[in-house]
Amino acid sequence: MASIAIDRHYLTPMFEPSSLAIVGASEREGAIGAILVRNLIDAGYKGKLYAVNPRHQSVSGLPTYETVEAVPQRLDLAVIATPAETVPGIVESCGRAGTRSAVVLSAGFSETGPQGAKLERALRDNARHYGVRVVGPNCLGIMRPEIGLNATFARGHALPGSLGFVSQSGALCTAMLDWARPNGIGFSSVVSLGASSDVDFGEILDYLAYDPRTEHILMYIEGIHDARRFMSALRAAARVKPVIALKVGRHAAGSRAARSHTGALVGADDVFDAAVRRAGVVRVDTIGQLVAAALALSAHVSPRGNRLAIVTNGGGPGVMAADRAADLGIPLAELSPETLAALKQVLPPTWSHGNPVDLIGDADPARYRTAVAACLADSEVDGVLAILTPQAMTNPLQAAEKVIDAVRESTKPLLACWMGEEQVASARRVLHEAHVATFRTPESAVEMFAHVSSYYRNQRMLMQTPGPRATAAAPDLPGARMIVETALAERRRVLSEMESKALLAAFGIPIARTVLTRSANEAMLAAEQLGFPVAMKIDSPDIPHKTDVGGVRLNLPDTQAARAAYTEIAEGAKRRRPEARIAGVIVEPMVLRPNGRELMVGVLRDKVFGPAITFGSGGTAVEVNADRAVALPPLNEFLVADLIGSTRAAKLLGPFRRMPPVNREALESLLLRVSEMVCELPAIQEMDINPLIADESGVVAVDARIVVEDPGPMADRYEHMAIHPYPAQLEFAWELPDGGRVTIRPIRPEDADIEQEFVRELSPQSRYLRFMDTLRELTPAMLARFTQIDYSREMAFIAVLRESGRKDAPSPLSEREIGVCRYVTNPDGESCEFALVVADGWQRRGLGRRLMTALIEVARNRGLKSMIGHVLAQNAAMLALVGQLGFESDPSGDDPGTRRVTLALRRR
Numbered sequence: 001m002a003s004i005a006i007d008r009h010y011l012t013p014m015f016e017p018s019s020l021a022i023v024g025a026s027e028r029e030g031a032i033g034a035i036l037v038r039n040l041i042d043a044g045y046k047g048k049l050y051a052v053n054p055r056h057q058s059v060s061g062l063p064t065y066e067t068v069e070a071v072p073q074r075l076d077l078a079v080i081a082t083p084a085e086t087v088p089g090i091v092e093s094c095g096r097a098g099t100r101s102a103v104v105l106s107a108g109f110s111e112t113g114p115q116g117a118k119l120e121r122a123l124r125d126n127a128r129h130y131g132v133r134v135v136g137p138n139c140l141g142i143m144r145p146e147i148g149l150n151a152t153f154a155r156g157h158a159l160p161g162s163l164g165f166v167s168q169s170g171a172l173c174t175a176m177l178d179w180a181r182p183n184g185i186g187f188s189s190v191v192s193l194g195a196s197s198d199v200d201f202g203e204i205l206d207y208l209a210y211d212p213r214t215e216h217i218l219m220y221i222e223g224i225h226d227a228r229r230f231m232s233a234l235r236a237a238a239r240v241k242p243v244i245a246l247k248v249g250r251h252a253a254g255s256r257a258a259r260s261h262t263g264a265l266v267g268a269d270d271v272f273d274a275a276v277r278r279a280g281v282v283r284v285d286t287i288g289q290l291v292a293a294a295l296a297l298s299a300h301v302s303p304r305g306n307r308l309a310i311v312t313n314g315g316g317p318g319v320m321a322a323d324r325a326a327d328l329g330i331p332l333a334e335l336s337p338e339t340l341a342a343l344k345q346v347l348p349p350t351w352s353h354g355n356p357v358d359l360i361g362d363a364d365p366a367r368y369r370t371a372v373a374a375c376l377a378d379s380e381v382d383g384v385l386a387i388l389t390p391q392a393m394t395n396p397l398q399a400a401e402k403v404i405d406a407v408r409e410s411t412k413p414l415l416a417c418w419m420g421e422e423q424v425a426s427a428r429r430v431l432h433e434a435h436v437a438t439f440r441t442p443e444s445a446v447e448m449f450a451h452v453s454s455y456y457r458n459q460r461m462l463m464q465t466p467g468p469r470a471t472a473a474a475p476d477l478p479g480a481r482m483i484v485e486t487a488l489a490e491r492r493r494v495l496s497e498m499e500s501k502a503l504l505a506a507f508g509i510p511i512a513r514t515v516l517t518r519s520a521n522e523a524m525l526a527a528e529q530l531g532f533p534v535a536m537k538i539d540s541p542d543i544p545h546k547t548d549v550g551g552v553r554l555n556l557p558d559t560q561a562a563r564a565a566y567t568e569i570a571e572g573a574k575r576r577r578p579e580a581r582i583a584g585v586i587v588e589p590m591v592l593r594p595n596g597r598e599l600m601v602g603v604l605r606d607k608v609f610g611p612a613i614t615f616g617s618g619g620t621a622v623e624v625n626a627d628r629a630v631a632l633p634p635l636n637e638f639l640v641a642d643l644i645g646s647t648r649a650a651k652l653l654g655p656f657r658r659m660p661p662v663n664r665e666a667l668e669s670l671l672l673r674v675s676e677m678v679c680e681l682p683a684i685q686e687m688d689i690n691p692l693i694a695d696e697s698g699v700v701a702v703d704a705r706i707v708v709e710d711p712g713p714m715a716d717r718y719e720h721m722a723i724h725p726y727p728a729q730l731e732f733a734w735e736l737p738d739g740g741r742v743t744i745r746p747i748r749p750e751d752a753d754i755e756q757e758f759v760r761e762l763s764p765q766s767r768y769l770r771f772m773d774t775l776r777e778l779t780p781a782m783l784a785r786f787t788q789i790d791y792s793r794e795m796a797f798i799a800v801l802r803e804s805g806r807k808d809a810p811s812p813l814s815e816r817e818i819g820v821c822r823y824v825t826n827p828d829g830e831s832c833e834f835a836l837v838v839a840d841g842w843q844r845r846g847l848g849r850r851l852m853t854a855l856i857e858v859a860r861n862r863g864l865k866s867m868i869g870h871v872l873a874q875n876a877a878m879l880a881l882v883g884q885l886g887f888e889s890d891p892s893g894d895d896p897g898t899r900r901v902t903l904a905l906r907r908r
Contacts, residue, residue, distance in 0.1 A: 014101035017076035025051035044148035084108030088122035095130020104136035139194025140170030161186015162215035202229030209237035232790030238280035239784035305382035310356035312387035318356035321442035369402035466636035468679035494541035527562035603687035796822035
């Protein structure tokens with residue numbers, strides 16, 4: 001068995017350095033270098049600390065050197081705070097000295113203009129040449145409170161804790177830190193990304209996802225550089241930890257400001273929303289909500305559902321909370337008969353007898369404890385909000401203490417809202433010390449419950465990993481590609497309506513029959529052949545909205561009307577848009593569907609996340625209605641149903657005003673076909689099917705417009721997508737020499753159970769040879785890392801036996817894993833590390849070799865140049881196998897017990 005290191009992320013030296021140097025260290029009051037020195041010393045940094053400054057012999061008693069290369073030991077981290085023009089040379093010096101991590105606090109790069117952008121390119125080029133990973137430039141720095149690492153120029157320190165905070169704004173970091181310390185909120189890591197010239201959100205999220213000190217992740221985002229990496233890391237992190245994101249730039253002015261600040265791209269806000277929902281992440285809208293999220297997460301508010309019970313001593317605040325819950329789609333829990341009976345015994349006759357539970361204004365502490373405990377114990381309740389208003393008969397402090405007693409006996413979350421200020425201050429302090437999330441208003445408490453509980457709802461979105469093909473019938477891909485290539489060869493970007501509908505038809509999408517005519521006589525004859533009534537429309541690549549130029553006529557009853565309509569449409573379009581190119585006038589049968597609903601299906605190309613699919617109400621008022629939901633492809637049945645359900649139009653698809661419900665199966669099938677188009681045709685930039693008529697008999701695309709663009713050379717057929725589809729085309733069956741049949745396929749997130757069982761059933765010897773560790777089973781983080789993969793930068797093949805079920809398994813499984821191999825691309829983007837393990841009973845039967853040849857072929861096709869593995873010297877069978885496959889074997893660094901094996905992936 002070959003191994004990939006599982007216990008050490010490649011960014012570990014940056015976040016847990018055993019030695020670091022401050023480049024630009026200073027004793028001058030107010031200098032960033034001086035603040036850095038003081039912060040590291042005061043925080044109690046536990047590693048070896050050096051100063052680098054050619055102008056000083058000593059800085060604050062630290063060993064001081066002229067250059068990084070002069071430091072007598074190899075450094076894990078260099079923190080650079082020198083003028084921008086010096087930074088590229090310092091990064092080069094770090095590389096020559098073997099320092100592999102740097103944090104650049106200096107400003108004066110791409111945010112300042114062309115000269116700064118040139119310096120940033122030089123910094124990035126030097127870093128890549130020497131393999132130095134860089135956070136920044138123009139950032140606040142990084143913190144790792146547990147080890148006393150405060151490599152920032154912020155005033156003050158962070159408390160150790162479980163929150164990982166990543167921000168593109170240094171100012172927001174300082175504000176969050178200033179708020180957190182007096183509130184007792186601690187952090188595992190604080191990362192200010194700045195310009196993200198090298199290390200970006202994706203890699204930081206990768207690190208935090210597998211960091212045992214980080215339990216929850218908060219993000220402040222202004223823009224994304226690498227959407228594919230971001231989405232992959234976000235999905236992997238959200239599989240094991242709650243992730244809360246605040247994204248600014250929701251409107252045009254904010255987007256411009258964010259881009260000028262970070263240099264990152266800012267895409268359409270609803271596309272970003274679709275992306276984070278698909279990743280299982282919770283999005284908040286304000287800094288106040290982000291702070292509240294930090295408070296709730298640090299108090300371990302983790303509801304497994306969204307049914308809320310409200311306990312209050314004031315009817316008004318209870319109604320306020322209930323109203324806000326209704327606004328946010330949070331259902332009030334239906335209290336069980338047992339809970340209602342228990343409450344009836346202890347509450348006065350005038351209580352509300354339902355949820356919200358109104359304890360009445362004279363509620364004493366015991367009444368609070370009883371009501372809160374009863375609601376927490378109810379199986380129909382996922383969380384409780386306790387509200388107190390300081391009335392004459394109220395003791396806020398004692399009520400808080402009784403509520404704390406109640407919550408100690410439950411694993412469900414409790415949120416407290418002690419309203420007021422002076423009379424409830426001591427109670428709030430006690431609640432906070434007991435790690436109960438405390439709010440000043442009912443609305444903010446309900447908002448936070450909604451945000452945190454939505455994390456668990458979004459997990460269903462996260463688990464979806466569709467392939468590019470979601471329907472059984474294969475599309476006519478050669479025909480579709482020929483239509484696109486013909487238009488591009490003619491240097492046309494906008495397909496004609498005939499071409500657009502032909503493209504839809506190639507994917508099995510029902511279309512209205514269409515004939516293009518170039519004269520009034522042709523129009524008359526075409527109408528006669530198609531049958532009356534007919535519709536007629538202008539066909540022009542320069543007129544996207546035909547009704548704007550009077551270019552549509554409907555319900556034309558006869559040949560005379562068709563002939564006259566042609567002249568009116570053609571002459572009207574020339575008069576209103578004289579510069580427009582007019583191909584002719586389209587004639588098609590009038591789609592007469594009395595129960596039809598006008599819908600719209602579209603595709604847009606977001607500059608950050610690539611293609612996105614839109615759905616909503618259609619017709620001529622589509623812009624006014626603004627009823628649009630967005631989803632990132634690839635889609636499957638679950639994601640399509642969620643897309644439809646996210647629109648107001650969804651309410652019109654059922655029985656409505658004596659109309660029968662539309663054929664949902666036909667509508668969902670069409671959206672799946674559109675998803676296939678987006679996956680397989682990277683040239684599609686825009687598409688509008690509007691109107692799409694849906695009724696009880698099916699759907700039909702009445703009008704369609706498609707814009708294409710040459711995608712250029714692509715290393716991967718799905719490179720244009722933020723989420724790589726499940727590569728179903730790589731699945732194959734393999735027959736063993738003894739006649740057995742094994743399926744070899746890429747791993748999926750839903751394989752977590754069979755992956756866990758596979759590892760459990762390995763012998764101790766096999767587990768040790770694979771993991772170089774004596775672990776018994778995979779941790780949740782490892783399981784997510786191994787099954788929730790980004791198919792564009794890593795690959796894992798599993799060999800499975802298809803079975804009907806096994807009595808000895810913990811649950812009936814249709815498949816049993818008997819082998820797995822994987823590679824993960826290294827940060828250099830050119831090499832990858834592989835691992836292989838085969839079940840004990842299946843070794844020495846050729847399975848390992850077959851898995852490896854499949855893995856090598858994928859790596860070679862992806863353009864990787866070498867494959868590397870680490871094999872224990874005692875593992876003679878593995879060393880023999882890789883030798884037969886062409887790997888070269890060398891000693892592995894300082895470990896004489898391990899061999900490093902390398903294969904050059906030459907193109908065949």
